[in-house]
Amino acid sequence: MTNTAHDVFDLTLTDDQRMNRDTVRRFTEQDIRPLAMPADVASQTPEGFYQRSMELGLTLMPIPEALGGAGVARAPVSNVLNAEDLAHGDLSLALGSISPLAFVNTLLDQGTEAQRERLLPQFCGENFVAASTALLEPAATFEPTEPKCSAVRDGDEYVIDGTKSLVPLGIDAQLLLVIAKLETDEPAAFIVEGEPAGLTRTQELNMGLRTLQTATLSFDAVRVPASNMLGERPFDLERFIDLSRLGICALAVGTCQAVLDYVTEYCNERVAFGEPITNRQSVAFMIADIAIELEAMRLMTWRAASRAEQGLPFHKEAYLAKVFCGEHAMKIGTDGVQLLGGHGFCREHPMEMWYRNLRAISLLEGLASV
Amino acid sequence: MKVLVAVKRVVDYNVKVRAKADGSDVDLNNVKMSINPFCEIAVEEAVRLKEAGTATEVIAVSIGDKACQEQIRTALALGADRGIQVETEGSVEPLVVAKLLKGVVEKEQPQLVILGKQSIDGDNNQTGQMLGALTNMPQGTFASEIAVDGDKLSVTREVDGGLQTLSLNMPAIVTSDLRLNEPRYASLPNIMKAKKKPLDVYSPADLGVEVTTHLTQVSVEPPAERQAGIKVESVDELVDKLKNEAKVI
Numbered sequence: 001m002t003n004t005a006h007d008v009f010d011l012t013l014t015d016d017q018r019m020n021r022d023t024v025r026r027f028t029e030q031d032i033r034p035l036a037m038p039a040d041v042a043s044q045t046p047e048g049f050y051q052r053s054m055e056l057g058l059t060l061m062p063i064p065e066a067l068g069g070a071g072v073a074r075a076p077v078s079n080v081l082n083a084e085d086l087a088h089g090d091l092s093l094a095l096g097s098i099s100p101l102a103f104v105n106t107l108l109d110q111g112t113e114a115q116r117e118r119l120l121p122q123f124c125g126e127n128f129v130a131a132s133t134a135l136l137e138p139a140a141t142f143e144p145t146e147p148k149c150s151a152v153r154d155g156d157e158y159v160i161d162g163t164k165s166l167v168p169l170g171i172d173a174q175l176l177l178v179i180a181k182l183e184t185d186e187p188a189a190f191i192v193e194g195e196p197a198g199l200t201r202t203q204e205l206n207m208g209l210r211t212l213q214t215a216t217l218s219f220d221a222v223r224v225p226a227s228n229m230l231g232e233r234p235f236d237l238e239r240f241i242d243l244s245r246l247g248i249c250a251l252a253v254g255t256c257q258a259v260l261d262y263v264t265e266y267c268n269e270r271v272a273f274g275e276p277i278t279n280r281q282s283v284a285f286m287i288a289d290i291a292i293e294l295e296a297m298r299l300m301t302w303r304a305a306s307r308a309e310q311g312l313p314f315h316k317e318a319y320l321a322k323v324f325c326g327e328h329a330m331k332i333g334t335d336g337v338q339l340l341g342g343h344g345f346c347r348e349h350p351m352e353m354w355y356r357n358l359r360a361i362s363l364l365e366g367l368a369s370v
Numbered sequence: 371m372k373v374l375v376a377v378k379r380v381v382d383y384n385v386k387v388r389a390k391a392d393g394s395d396v397d398l399n400n401v402k403m404s405i406n407p408f409c410e411i412a413v414e415e416a417v418r419l420k421e422a423g424t425a426t427e428v429i430a431v432s433i434g435d436k437a438c439q440e441q442i443r444t445a446l447a448l449g450a451d452r453g454i455q456v457e458t459e460g461s462v463e464p465l466v467v468a469k470l471l472k473g474v475v476e477k478e479q480p481q482l483v484i485l486g487k488q489s490i491d492g493d494n495n496q497t498g499q500m501l502g503a504l505t506n507m508p509q510g511t512f513a514s515e516i517a518v519d520g521d522k523l524s525v526t527r528e529v530d531g532g533l534q535t536l537s538l539n540m541p542a543i544v545t546s547d548l549r550l551n552e553p554r555y556a557s558l559p560n561i562m563k564a565k566k567k568p569l570d571v572y573s574p575a576d577l578g579v580e581v582t583t584h585l586t587q588v589s590v591e592p593p594a595e596r597q598a599g600i601k602v603e604s605v606d607e608l609v610d611k612l613k614n615e616a617k618v619i
Contacts (some may be wrong), residue, residue: 015440019447019561022404026555057557070559 009303017078024085027056032089036211040353043210045096053097054128058082059104067117068124074105076243076308079370080250080301087254091357092211094251095368099168102247102369103131103177106189106240109369110231115191119175131175134164134217135241135366144241144365149219151180151188156226160190160219168367170215171201177230178219179237179366187237189230198222208356240369242318243308247368249301249321252329252361256294259336259354263287266349267339286335293328300324305370326362333358371518371540373416373425374480376471377409377445379438380491389590396491396590405441408486410448411546414553415516416484417449424518425482427451431474433458433467439569446564447556453569454478456577463585464492468500473577475505480541482523487512487545498545508538512547 013021031053035046063069079101086094104123107116123129137148149162160180167173176192192199198220203213264287267278277283304317333355337344344351381387381396382404390397405413419425430445431454432438442453456470475483488495502509510516510525514533517524523538528547556564574581602608612619 016561019440019444019556020558023555023558023561055557057559061558061562070562072559072562 009306011302013081017081020078021081021085024056024082025088027053028085028089032086032093036090036093037347037350037353039090039093039211041347043213045093045211045213049093050096050128050130053093056097058098059100059129060124062101062105062108063120063124064116067120069120074108076246076305076370077302079105080246080305083247083250083368083370084254084257084298084301087251088258089254090211091251091255091354091360092209094254095168095209096212098247098368098370099133099173100129100131102133102244102367103175105243105369106133106177107191107230109239109243110189110233110236112230112232114227115230119191129175130169130172131177132167132169132173133177133179133244133366133369134167134170135179135244136164136166136364138163138165138216145187145237147179147181147187149178149180151182151190151229153183153226154223157223158190158226158229160192160222160224162219164217164219166204166206166214166364166367167217168212168214170217171203171213176217178217179235179240186234188235189237189240190224191228191230192222192224193228196222196224206360208353208358208360238315241366242304242315244366244369245318245322246301246305246308246314247370248361248364249297249318249325250305250370251368252325252358253294253298253301255354255358256290256297256329256332259332259351259358260287260290260294262349262351263290263336263339266343283339286339290332290335293332297321297325297328308370329358329361371419371425371482372427372429372478372480373419374429374431374475374478374483375409375412375416375445375450376483376485376497377413377430377432377438377441378406378486378489378491379403379432379434379441380406380489383407383490389592393589393591395587403437403440405444406486406489406491408488408490408546408548409441410444410486410553411548411550412484412486412544413445413448413450414551415544415546416482418551419482419518420449420451429454429478429480431456431471433462433470435459442569443561443564444556446567446569447561448554449560450567452567455569455571457571457573458581461587462581463583464494464496465500465584466579466581467497468504469579470574470577471497471501472504473574473579474572475501475507477577481521482518482540483507483543485543485545487547498543502543505543507541507543509543509545510536510538511545513544514547514549516544516550 039046060069061072062074065071151158151160174194178190178192182188199222200218202216204216267283268276270277300321304314304321307314336351337355340351343349382402385401388397416428420428428450429452430442430450432442433456485498512527513525514528515526521540523540523542525536527534
């Protein structure tokens with residue numbers, strides 16, 4: 001028996017998790033939800049938003065106290081709850097808020113002591129540090145575990161060539177974790193700082209996630225010091241991808257919860273033929289299906305995160321959750337639009353924005369490492 | 371200047387409460403509990419006084435069973451320096467709470483005590499006033515603005531006719547109204563740090579108070595459900611129905 005008692009899946013949140021949730025939900029209600037639609041229409045991050053998100057303290061939580069952080073052990077379950085609650089306000093802004101955390105978490109997880117000491121204290125200061133991770137590539141045949149972007153050793157440096165796409169905060173990030181393959185075909189992660197020669201950043205125009213302002217990054221013989229290769233052991237790309245899948249699933253759950261809350265209220269108030277449209281089975285069943293699918297998405301995500309937090313293998317669970325959440329996030333987005341009818345199509349309601357954003361879930365990899 | 375803030379654990383304001391089946395009390399099983407919103411405003415005001423350099427220490431006190439330590443921790447996460455729990459069982463009436471708080475006031479000797487004007491569960495609106503009477507300290511209730519000037523405290527109160535401003539000699543008691551401030555939310559690292567702040571637990575006996583009961587809750591019933599209305603075709607019909615059926619005109 002490998003699954004002993006401590007694999008029992010307990011859904012009771014701890015006091016800490018509950019208190020954290022209260023704070024994050026309050027931030028979401030006050031500082032994300034009201035900004036989401038205007039920001040989407042403008043395709044711009046609201047002025048000062050990331051600075052306010054930093055005051056929440058998400059990024060400095062796992063950083064050791066000696067480096068200025070709160071020194072709380074990295075907790076995938078708490079991070080999943082945070083991502084879910086932030087995405088209830090807006091998927092783009094939630095993803096942008098946790099992008100620096102993905103950088104920090106991966107550095108804590110797989111970086112060297114020297115890299116942590118050099119790079120982490122800046123995240124504990126007063127100002128927001130735009131940091132991000134770059135895994136995805138634009139090739140049609142792209143497979144996240146086999147990046148085409150290459151890093152070739154040349155003396156005391158590595159030379160990076162290739163293209164990364166859908167990089168959150170990609171225009172501004174002065175700290176990037178770029179996933180590339182070595183000459184040995186092994187994957188590795190490189191810390192790219194500032195504005196090195198050969199790096200070109202191009203703003204992307206996407207269907208959704210417009211507020212996030214993702215970028216395509218071209219690396220044309222970009223040189224980084226050999227000491228900027230993350231960690232001493234080979235980079236565990238699978239673990240990085242699995243942990244980021246959990247983050248993406250949680251973001252999907254949060255946005256889908258927003259859809260469910262919205263359609264429930266809307267359909268109970270919308271009167272046709274003399275009664276609320278929820279009195280029609282075709283409407284009620286559709287809402288019930290959203291609730292069922294959403295709960296399954298959430299449970300799969302929480303379970304995988306719970307295993308990750310306990311140090312148990314969670315690769316399979318994270319993969320299953322990602323596939324399930326990717327498919328159902330799209331379906332819930334579509335159903336949300338359908339339930340609102342014409343109102344789901346127009347910009348008076350946030351539904352069309354959620355629909356566009358939820359399309360992205362199955363495309364995203366490597367962005368929200370929890 | 372030392373500031374004492376009282377916080378109460380109450381049903382969260384978003385929760386739709388239900389009466390127990392036997393009508394003995396409100397059903398609190400599996401219900402989300404939070405810090406009373408007026409108490410949260412009181413904590414925020416104390417923390418602002420500390421940030422402004424006026425207050426040197428903020429102490430959060432709560433009265434109740436072990437569960438109320440969660441609300442003390444919320445106050446600590448918002449910026450209070452240390453906590454005090456006075457351990458009691460079951461519900462305690464305002465007079466007992468005021469006596470226990472008086473005990474804490476005597477122990478800590480704060481210059482200023484800030485309480486919420488009332489809690490959203492019992493809506494008694496008595497504790498602050500009773501504490502004022504018991505300690506013989508001046509009180510400024512329903513404060514919408516306070517300002518410390520030396521050992522004087524100016525309190526702006528919302529009264530029916532407008533705003534009234536009082537000048538109190540400190541030590542003094544203030545109860546907060548809704549518009550005193552807009553409380554911040556605790557940052558995640560501060561929630562964790564709050565765990566390390568000191569929390570003392572006293573029994574009523576430690577404070578020389580005997581917990582007695584003068585009030586008995588007889589029954590709790592939900593408000594009567596509102597009957598569905600009807601649509602009328604014309605003004606005449608409306609007037610007719612108001613006159614002859616509802617008999618209100």
